[in-house]
Amino acid sequence: MALRRPVSELIGPWEEFRRIIPLVSLKSLLAEHAVGVPKVAILMCTMQGQRFLAEQLNSIATQSHPRWAIWASDDGSADYTHEILEYYQAHWGVDRISIHEGPAEGSTANFLSLTCRADIDADYFAYADQDDVWEADKLERAVAWLESVPPDVPALYGSRTLLVDARNQHIGYSTLFEHAPGFRNALVQSIAGGNTMVFNRAARDLLRRAGEDAGAVTHDWWAYMLVSACGGRVHYDPYPTVRYRQHERNQFGSNRSLRAQLDRLRQLLQGRFRDWVDLNLAALGRVRPLMTPESRQILDEFASARRRALVPRLLGLRRAGIYRQTLLGNLGLAMAALINRL
Structure with missing residues (x-):
């Protein structure tokens, strides 16, 4: 030993x-x-x-x-x-x-x-x-x-x-x-x-x-x-x-590299991002009484839009006002909505 x-x-x-x-x-x-x-x-x-x-x-x-x-x-x-x-x-x-x-x-x-x-x-x-x-x-x-x-x-x-x-x-x-x-x-x-x-x-x-x-x-x-x-x-x-x-054993690293962004795109296409959203919405459902009325309305609009057909889904997400911080991020969000991976 x-x-x-x-x-x-x-x-x-x-x-x-x-x-x-x-x-x-x-x-x-x-x-x-x-x-x-x-x-x-x-x-x-x-x-x-x-x-x-x-x-x-x-x-x-x-x-x-x-x-x-x-x-x-x-x-x-x-x-x-x-x-x-x-x-x-x-x-x-x-x-x-x-x-x-x-x-x-x-x-x-x-x-x-x-x-x-x-x-x-x-x-x-x-x-x-x-x-x-x-x-x-x-x-x-x-x-x-x-x-x-x-x-x-x-x-x-x-x-x-x-x-x-x-x-x-x-x-x-x-x-x-x-x-x-x-x-x-x-x-x-x-x-x-x-x-x-x-x-x-x-x-x-x-x-x-x-x-x-x-x-x-x-x-x-x-x-x-x-x-x-x-x-x-x-x-x-x-x-x-x-x-x-940033090192080889990072559980979560930066998303700046091309490889990281391509990996995120792959996860989106495979439905992993949708799975994450499912988990988060379930967690929010447990604390609904703690949320403000405005937040509950946003949550309901978002959750409802995700279940709809394409056009109502896009309109519902727009009405809910969901956004990401960058142009590329919002383009990815739009793609996820289009292919029903949100």
Whole structure:
């Protein structure tokens, strides 16, 4: 049996890690004595994440917003992921990072299980993937916008991303979306990755009421749909706050490449997009009483149009006002409607 390597060999340059330890301690001290600084619970899901996890944790440590705590839910990793989390916990303290066992049913189930945990108490909540790198002002920008929203109104922040390769080298940007977010868009598109999302307690309460078994396709698309459907506010920040790492083990990567777009077209033609919409509509049906009257009307018009013959289907979708963020996306939406794959 091969001997397991020391975890210290997997966290990158020791000098960088050693520099961050007192930084985290100082921020913890400042946060304890700061008046009115909101706490952010970082909901991180991990699975076989040893390759990039340390770099992500280091980027969280350097956030300009000082008051945060990581709740890491591991879905049964067989590599060094758990040991790396424990190594950081030993140096940062249990108040900064706690480690939990995920449901082992995929990333969406893992994120929703964390979201619905009653013992996580914070002012704001941020989703975090295991393999990205956060820009230093990510939480600060999100919190600044969230604090402009009344606390009883569900609010969701998301942003554009800077795309990097496995070595954290810049290779591009995610698509810049310019149309206002809203429920009519959320029904057919998720505009911000979960790795950029931060939301307030009212939005988190909505997600908890919907339940961790909501049945939606992905946690980030579900958050966008749910908040926009229930009268909340959604903000898309065109400033990239996350270095979104593209590598061979991405579960969901950027859709910018020609290969990715062709793959999306293939999925549309095969009916996979229609299957996703079916799942999302079923999930929305479970939370219908929480939705605004306007959102219920939009949902009914959209659901009814999908079941009709070609001409009534197109007219119904137009009446419902469903849209995607780009010209190409709307052309794909029109094609899906024409061939009854929506």
